[in-house]
Amino acid sequence: MLATTGTVTTFSLAGCLGGGSGDGTTIETRYMDAPGLEDYFEKHTEIFEEETGIRVEYETIGWGEAQERLLTDITSQTGPDVQEIASTWIPEQADAGGWMDLESDEVVDHIPNTEMFEDGAMDVATFQDSLVGIPWFWGPRAWQQIDEEIETGGVDGHPDDWDALVDQGQAYDGDTDLFALMGADFEPMRNFAMFLWQSGGQLLTDDNTEPAFHNEEGVRALQFYADLYTEYDVLSSETVEWGAADINGAFAGRQMASTVDALGTVSAYEDEDGHSLDDLSISAPPVGPDGDGGTFFGMELLGIHPWTDEPEAAAQWIDYLLRAEPNAEISSTVGFLPTNPDGFDTEYFDHELYESFNDEVFPVARTYPQVLGWGEIEGELNSAVAGVIQNAVTGDLEDGDIEDALEDAADVARQTL
Template identity: 75%
Template sequence: MDAPGLEEFFEEHTARFEDETGIEVEYEFVGWGEAQETMLSDIMSRSGPDVHEIASTWIPEQYDANGWMDLDSGSVVDELPSTDLFTDGALDVATFQDTLVGIPWFWGPRAYQQVDERIEAGGVEGTPSDWDGLLDQAEAYDAENNYFAIMGADFEPIRNFAMFLWQNGGQLLTDDDGAPAFHDDSGVEALEFYADLYAEYDVLPSETIEWGAADIQGAFTGGQMASTWGALGTVSAYEEADGNALDDLSVSAPPAGPDGDQGTFFGMELLGIHPWTDEPEAAAQWIDYLLQAEPNAAVSNTVGFLPTNPDGLETDYFDNELYRTFDEEVFPHARTYPQVLGWGEIESELNSTVFEVLQSAVTGDLAAGDAEAALERAASVAEQTLE
């Protein structure tokens, strides 16, 4: 991975770790766009670093290629943090086919975020508790900036769709992960609602369909909109802008759908050890160091996530009640993608499908039944992938 501030973090903490243990750490960064291909290439050639960051959604493919050591057995167990440190949700993601593939490093849910002063200036009070409230507030909102916006570029369409789907009582795959479920009535209703936020209700500005992280953060911090949903990276960007402060913000779980669910997406990054390493104990000690409260809090703060070590929330990096809200009130509603071999192909197909439906909504070309037909086509691809 690569992100602003990480070079300084690793320069400081590799030096500290070497002072404490005598173990020298060399590190390198890989951009997100190249990371999955680079990691799989390393796994197939049995090369690359001893310790590697793991994106949770890539675990099945990499595990199937024998890319990760079982961290719950062998010589590394005594050197690693105790799994008692982590919540069940984190360990569920870290464990694949009864194997502890990685140690949870940092994670974060998407919260509904608003600048209270802007909301009030638009004649609206409080945070919308459900979809109807979101529409009512958007209609009543009267200010120069936009009421609400979310990202539409990259892999954001499927993440947003997944949230609307969960909020509407649906799920991406069946309970046994054996078949697609996103194309049932709850999925069609969720996608139609998402599209109607552009086309019928005029809640989402049309230009936001092309917005990535930098765009949404720039708009939110710069006063172009009053509310959004996002992870802590949005909060950090807001706080760092001149004239802004954390006390300006309110955060909550996203508005509930008709089913009463406030489902939101979370991502988690882990640390794993490749099984061909010549230094398993040293690799495990490095992971143990990175999971200590202060380093874990520092890196989490740098990349805009929450630390997986609960003690990290007690450090100065997270000394604000807003972070407690993320952890205590938003996380209970958070879910992530199914961990199943072939999910990468399904994710890509569904992301393209959702984006095409949204584009049609923005251009006024979306007709009745189009969303349902598009999800049916994506489900056919998913069925073939899961066979």
């Protein structure tokens, strides 16, 4: 799910599929908004109408009420025909009958060709053998650094593993911090998941029936996360409260030399006067002690509600949005990467840095299990991790606290699963 706070845009498509006869057909769809989307949709709804005769109208609703509103729509079988799906919402909503199987006869001939999407994207889009959404845009969290700041601080290159990260942090002699991570909202959970995968662990067992984050690998991951603040003094304690705006501002203002984050940080840097993408370099994050890699990715999808009266029109609109140019433009607008690989051949991603995201980072990018009850598990584990980190930076973390926190979260996970 996107970290930005915004609105959801509802579209009404009116017209006919073939020639704009104006038969009064109306299809509504909602999207998570971000700055620049009004211009984007004004442009592309006009193009879409010219091609198909389908007129598109839209309205907005705030992110804060989006999930509750969507569940209400699903329960009552009302609301828009097409909607953007936050990936972590899929299991609960699909189990409640909220999404059409996009491989059904009604729409399969009108949706985008799913062979173009990466396997990881399709894993998220598929729930209980049904294709519930079309991957729209996504973003893995990459190691990204301002090369000049790194060199000025007396260190060289990207850290390959945890030891190299610690060594660089302790050797760095720049005027800014070497490294920072977001620590607010659900970032503690995402950071922990990254370190867990790098430690060789996983969040749930292979069959998604039991928690697995509380074992030896999980304890090692959370201990390393805490030690970056305390034992190694690599992360500044102030970053515990940092959200997206804080990390973007600090990176764009060169108040730190490197981070692990998605494309939003890069965009913020590029938007600053006098800055260029040529200043930056991108790689997969450092691997763990046994050579495992891993980083978190978020993804947004487009789905069709099963109560739609116009499934073909809905699918045709989704197909249009997944063309290379529209897909690249929306991805660039919201600070993510296109799921259509041809989007990297457009003007919006005409820089080798974006290829680094795609070629070096996606192969080790993972996301949360598609399992019922994950939202509750995620919330509990995020609170547990945040509590450990907060106690670490205030000097209140005692021996055994990490094991106890993860075991308590695992108890909740067992009950939920």
